[in-house]
Amino acid sequence: MSHEPTIRLTVAQAVVKFLSSQYSVLDDDRQRFIPAAAGIFGHGNVAGFSQAFSQYADEIPFIQGRNEQSLAHAGSALAKASGRRQTLAVTASIGPGAMNLVTAAALATVNRLPLLLLPGDTYATKRQGPVLQELENPQDADLTVNDAFRPVSAFFARITRPEQLVTALPKAFRVLANPAETGAVVLSLPQDIQSHAFDFPVSLFREREWSIRRTIPQPGDVDRAASVLASAKKPVIIAGGGVHYSEAREALAEFAESTGIPVAETFGGKGAALSDADWALGGIGLEGNPATNRLVAQADVIVSIGTRLTDFATGSQTMFKNPDVAFVAINIAELDTIKQGAVAVLSDAKLGIEALSRRLSAYSVPGDWTTEIASQKADWAARRNRALDPDTVFDRQAPENAELAIPDTDAVVTQGQLIGLLQEHAQAGDTLIAAAGGPPGDLLKVWDATDDRRCHLEFGFSCMGYEIPAGIGVRLADPQSTGRVTVFIGDGTFLMNPTEILTAAQENLDITYVISENHGFQVIRRLQMMKYGQQFGNDFRYRGDGDPAGLSGDYLHVDLGEIASGLGAETIRATSAEEIRTALNDTRTTHGPVAIIVPTVPLVDLPGSEVFWDVAPAEVAEQEWVGPLRTEYERGLEDQRWHV
Template sequence: MGQITVAQAIARLLEQMGTEVAFGLNGHGNWALLDALVHETKIQSVAVRSEDHAVELADGYWRRKRGAPLPIVTTSVGPGNMNAVPPIATAYYESIGMLVLAGVGATHWFDRGGIEEFYRQGPEDWVAILKPISKKAFTAIRPDTVLETFLRAYQTAHSGRPGPVVMALPFDIQNTLIPDDLPDPTPYMVSHRPAPDPQGVSEAIELLKSAERPYVVVGSGIANSGAYDALFEFAEATGIPVAVTPTGKAAFPEDHRLSLGCIGRAGTGQGNHGARRADVVIGVGTHFTDIDTGAWTLFDIPNATKLIHIDIDPTELGRAYPTAVALTSDARLGLEALTAAAREAGITERTAWTAELDGVRSKWLADTSEMRTSDIAPLHYARVTTDTAAVVAEKCPDASIHFDTGNMLSFGPSFLPASSRHVVHSGFMHRMGWSAASVLGASLASGRGPAVALLGDGAYLMRATVVPTAVELNLPIVWVVMDNRSLQIERETMLKLYGRESMCDYRIEGEQELWGPDYVGMSTAMGAQAVRVSKAADFKPALEEAIDSRKPTVISVDTELETPQYRAIWYPYPADYNATWKPGPLDDADAGHK
């Protein structure tokens, strides 16, 4: 029996487990692990320019793959590890599986307050910060047990409701010699998901049998479960229309006759109408956020509507609305059980209901047509998103499209028809600029296929330093940057609430005209191709050329700031601590601002 270091042992295990890529940044805390990964395995090592990029590339990789082998992230000590904290929070609340191997200082120096140690509340206590924002976070404490700990961490990250697991590895433990007879990692790569309780399924079917206006709404749980086919089969078998949340985008074919599109504050007319009118709602893999429900004003649960709620995480069941039936279950297994039981019960389409929704759909499409085809200059967001979807559908229909937060949140859900299952949105933490980095991970996960990020200029500026990484990897990434020199979604709402904006518009001090960086020049300096588009007719050709080039390309789009934007629901934020708030439909007098 020979001996190898802990770092070498972890690297070898990761390679045995089929790991394809590790994202990271060099720092003195993770030298041993980096040395082993880069020089002693065939795992692709991607060096990024900031630790948050590493986590967001892993995020995009997971969203494309949705399963083991996990993406691996490695970061290092003090501010390096702290840079990873915000995107780890995104990964946790959006159920993104990954393993973060964070280098920390040597145990010999713990609690001495050495360079970059988190020591004032306890010896090297950085992982304490991560407890509310990760599935598990801990520091390895013994070299002779570290491999067992590592394998359990790996299993935790991908099993059940997936999420980021953070394992801090002290420098001395990484370099300590241990026997080279490695454990079999296979058992830690397999997990079996929970199926629903049969009694609960029977109760759900009883509700559906008497429903006149049944309605399904799904979130990102469909993607993590791989429940696309199960959802399609359930809809086809029962004739129940399907809506999606922004994080559930692309879970159901948008050209299907039973598709209602997205719901919520930027939802479709038919999606939101169905939510208001439904008498039984089946929620799958969603916890009904304020974005999804217009601040909980769409559904009248439990008064006029009964909720059947399916989620793999029991703590999400009934969080926003009380349930008539709560099923702790994997989305795919839950839908398969409901499909079988519904067929046996003879549940079929309520044609009057679907005809009603068809009429609303036709009206909504007609009402929004002008935005989709707008020729205004600067450009309208709806025209840009519509044209993006059309170009991708024609040239690379399986490409990943990631749309960001900000004003894109008003258009990505309902004005970006999905040609594949890979149109995704970071819809809980809404970290600005997430898409700029995540599309690199998605491209790598798809075999270096094309990927498109749609984001505002404020978001791009926060994460633009990921461009050199795309250039170095020679990835076919297109960033479509909506440039209006303002934080538009905040500006619009502040004007509505207060009659004036605050810190939304950017300008040089003493000047009235709005100002922003030259994103074409900036992106070119970082090695990307770049072009500015100021006319609607020029956008499609620019995007087609960018995709055909298979080179990292930035398209800076001059976008309109003053034209009223799309918002399906305006609703009030509670602004008076002493006022009573409750969920449910708004009276006209209560319609608000956000």
């Protein structure tokens, strides 16, 4: 019988003590894997986890939040901003508290971001009979609402005995630290088990390092990829989030500089280009810029690096129009290496780029491709600059605006011009955050993230409500940074989930929220007009008299500033370009949260991407205007192509 020393702890105490001694290591850089915990207590975790987190408060700080989903989003943002080396542990009570974490779990898993969730669960002993918030299933007595986590988690374990932690905790951290498998890790903890005591082996709580390993490319794979590229006349690289997570931006720049292969960026890859070099194309796909998309349409070889190639990046499989196009993929996830029938290089992005660069040291793109790249970039640069110029007075009566029926508001700047002001204000070390609605697409299209003007876009799950808590996570990733963290959101997203502004105030975190007030879910309104032909249920309007079918009265009277102020933010309403400049400059060093509300002209968009998206108008409809939209959609389907 083993005589290993033991320590008597409750299950909750054992979990918290274990968390405080886990470290991630990448290339000898060692960091606390769980630098803090967060949560909201209810009857399902207050007796167990509140006691444990209180007992170990000196070892693992605890953040009190307003919404469980938001706290988990903060954990995902911390993971993204730290290169997947850190995350939060988030606890919630049983029932609604636990279920509030499910959306956040899906976001983390879809984006392959480590996130540790500790939801309470209903009693394991079951002697109490049905308990508050318990789901009773007549066919499955072991089923609880927490089983909803299973399809959206990278790892799930229900702890029904204390000793199960001895194996479950290391398994959980193996997944958190594995970049190819990581996502939401859920330890479901019945509320009675949290308080049960057990003699745990002392060795379970020793400091432990979890290596974030770099997958080494196989030489044969690199040779096959290099042979495809060696004869390429019009190659393009598509850079995804894996370029950031593997710290491959310098390697990518050297490869692009030496070969002349242009680099396009996905949402996750935004900022992959270190400088505005000749080869840096900017955003790709449905919300990318048209110059990039025209070049991609001509490409004879596509090299995707660290990206899942979702429909936004491929234009629902219509982007790659060259009949002879071939694909190469570098990725740590094998699933992503085989997409588009690619020559697969299973590899860490940095190591894969370096290996391919060595094999192609004598290669450079033909001169006519370089000329075409320069021509397309110059054309787009002029259009971009016009759209972002904040000092151009927006003319509601201009011919190009005649068909928009622009509502009469107090707005004098467009959302594009607001982005231009944010770009003008941005400095090295700043981070701009967006996730859903118009802002992330606009930023992918026009934001210059070079020279360390970071752009943190969550678009794998496109989750409204991520942005405000994400500011907390990004700030926690680098608390000593003097760079300003700015959250850029529309009024629709702001109204959906503003409450973590209070958490930012409580923690005295320096975050600026720039709110584009355009009176609705405007990006979906735009899509609705393209696919249905009329606005319905997207403008923020009162219901008018005799208006049973829709909301067509005046705009809602909402004081966004009062909401933000009431939650602890210093609040400014800025209308003109000069007022916006002053507000940004005056609050750059303000401690605590700041909200700048900017009225923006509704219905005015940046130049289109010229890319198809497979969203189908109704095949049969009573409204006569839907038929032509369906016909146009079916024409778009003609360009769809599977690459196998």
